[in-house]
Amino acid sequence: MTDNSRIGSRHLVEQDLLDFIDKMTPITLSEELLPTLRAGFGARLELEEDSKAVEMVETLRRTVPGPGDDPDVGIALHLPREAGVTRGAILHIHGGGYVSGDAYAMIPGHRRLAMELDCIIVSVDYRLAPETRFPGAVEDCYAALAWLVGEADALGVDRSRIGVMGESAGGGLAASLALLARDRGEYALAYQHLIYPMIDDRTCVTEDSNPCAGEFVWTAESNRFGWKCLLGTEPGGPDVSHYAAAARAPDLRGLPATFINTGALDLFVDEDIAYAHRLIRAGIPTELHVYPGAYHGFHLVPDARTTQRAYCDSRDALLRALGSEPVDATGARSA
Structure with a gap:
């Protein structure tokens, strides 16, 4: 029997990431706390506007047709102002444990990213759990993808360079959306870009949990709460759809090229590594x-060396996936 006893992992944390967790107030998620959690989402991101990005990228809030008879879906649309250029696009899905977050709190960061990558970004304001259970959120994301593909010519988007990106639960939804798009066969994604994705509800019930992961920010208790809200039942059961938990997909062949990054102390590290391993074996x-x-969530410490390294890795991968030329701080294209 493997020894699963939890050991303290603070001594393993990078020095410039320590202050953030030391200042955090530990919380146990509950439905009663959700209004407070949701209200503070933007403040936790602490994103500042970039004046050059505001000049170069137009941002619009609008709605697109929802799935079936469901409500329309809100999006934040980021459009580089330079005309006459056909660009790749990112369909972005925000994180928040499936129970919090919104697309609009991330506008400053996405406007800057759209400038740096010279691409169009559509960020989806999908419905949250527990008010909307699976499959509401992933169907909202699919509806936003359908709109993006349908409007590609008007937006100046190259349909062959549309991909999906997300962090945490948003990474989980991005992975689920890639599976859904593959299986429905209506739209082809060029890539999936997954930042510490939340993709396996079975992590909540494993008897071989990682003793060094999940001590900070997103804990096993929060994870169980998020999955239970999404699924409407306890996680880890036999009948969970792989469109809810992508790691349950029996076959990963035919998925787009994939980028995954995660932290070694992240609760999701084992499920993310396992998913990458299966993707590689699927070709x-x-x-x-x-x-x-x-x-x-180490990205919430933007000045940390690890965060900066991760941002560079992510940016370089997106540039390759989008087929873009980078844009420097002055707004000029650079090789």
Whole structure:
């Protein structure tokens, strides 16, 4: 029997990531806390506007037709102002444990990213659990993808360079959307870009849990709460759809080229590495980065060396996937 006893992992945390967790107030998620959690989402991101990005990228809030008879879906649309250029596009899906977050809090960061990558970004304001259970959120994302593909000519988007990106639960939804798009056969994604994705509800019930992962930011208790809200039942059962938990997909062949990054202390590190391993064995071009000393959400410490390294790795992978030329801080294209 494997010894699953939890050991403290603070000594493993990178030095410039320590202050963030030391200042955090530990919480146990509950439905009663959700309004407070949701209200503070934007403040936790602490994103500042970039004046050059505001000048170069137009941002619009709008709605697109929802799935079937469901409500329309909100999006934040980021469009580089330079005309006459056909660009790749990112369909972005925000994180928040399936129970919080919104597309609009991320506008400053996405406007800057659209400038740097010279691409169009559509960020989806999908419905949250527990008010909307699976498959509501992934169907909202699919509806946003359908709209993006349908409007590609008007937006100046190259349909062959549309991919999906997300962090945490957003990474889980991105992975689920890639499976759904593959299986429905209506739209072809060029890539999936997954940042510490939340893709396996079985992590909640494993008897071989990682003793060094999940101590900070997103814990096993929070994970169980998020999955239970999404599924409407306890996680780990036999009948969970792989469109809810992508790691349950029996066959990963035919998925787009994949980028995954995660922290070595992240609760999701084992499920993310296992998914990358399966993608590689399925013949999918796969790039995996695991950052030592990094916990879930380490991107919230933008000045940390690990965060900066991860951002560069992510940016370089997106540039390759989009077929873009990078744009420097002055707004000029650079090789």
